[in-house]
Amino acid sequence: MTGPADPSRTVLLLNGPNLNLLGTRDPEQYGTTTLEQVERRVGDLGGELGVEVVCAQSNSEGALVDRIHRARHWAGIVINPGAYAHYSIALRDAIDAIEAPVVEIHISNVYAREEFRHTSVTSPVVAGYVAGCGVFGYELALRAVLQRAAERRA
Template sequence: MKIMVIQGPNLNMLGLRETAIYGAMKMEEIHEQMKIAASQNSVEIDFFQSNFEGEIVDKIQECLGTFDGIVLNAGAYTHTSVAIRDAISAVALPVIEVHISNIYRREEFRHKSLIAPVCAGSIVGFGAFGYHLALMGVLQICDQLEKLKAANNN
């Protein structure tokens, strides 16, 4: 099984920016913890970060036929990007949306996620641990999909 982790704008600044909201953990440290969890579950995991919407769309599309699921923190694009939403719909892979902060306890403009309706699930407000929860969630969904596919082939 292969999982892609996609990080959106400003997430490369984790550990430096607004630590009262996002914590002191750097993106690379989060990725290291995810690598450990993936290894413990015999899963391949890759990481991608971009501050550019089109690059995120391209990466989602590249996952089709190569990855089994995606963990996505689209950052601010969560609230604005129809393009990312459409890319998620187009690839039809299980995507778990993750946010470090609880977007529903923040500014009102952050309360609306354009991507949530096309994601398999959303994890918000658990800090960096949310990535672990998202990884476990996408693994569970992928496992269920594999079992359904196997049952339908018999």
């Protein structure tokens, strides 16, 4: 697998477990927008902002870690770790080990949900956190990760 043409102008949009079911899984909580629609919107916004957005989704923790490692020198990563946010030390360590800024996004307001969702092992090591804004949060997260990348270059 070859990398992007310009890693410094490339952002990884990474989605974790069950996000492939967006649009059909619990629409009252997550809405009816599909993951493909989210990826298209974020990709379009990336084009407007002058960056390439590479999208990936996996239900496998190891595959997510591998994707983070491959993007470690990119402009940044927007990640929705899904349930892994609450217990994946491997995902946390992968985020903490890289130089690229990472912004975590959750579609729902995790603090208005079950208590076990109130704890995140990944959020202490990310550069930014967006939650409760629905799928629009992905666009906010892209803007935030690009801001963090610009701050690191300055």
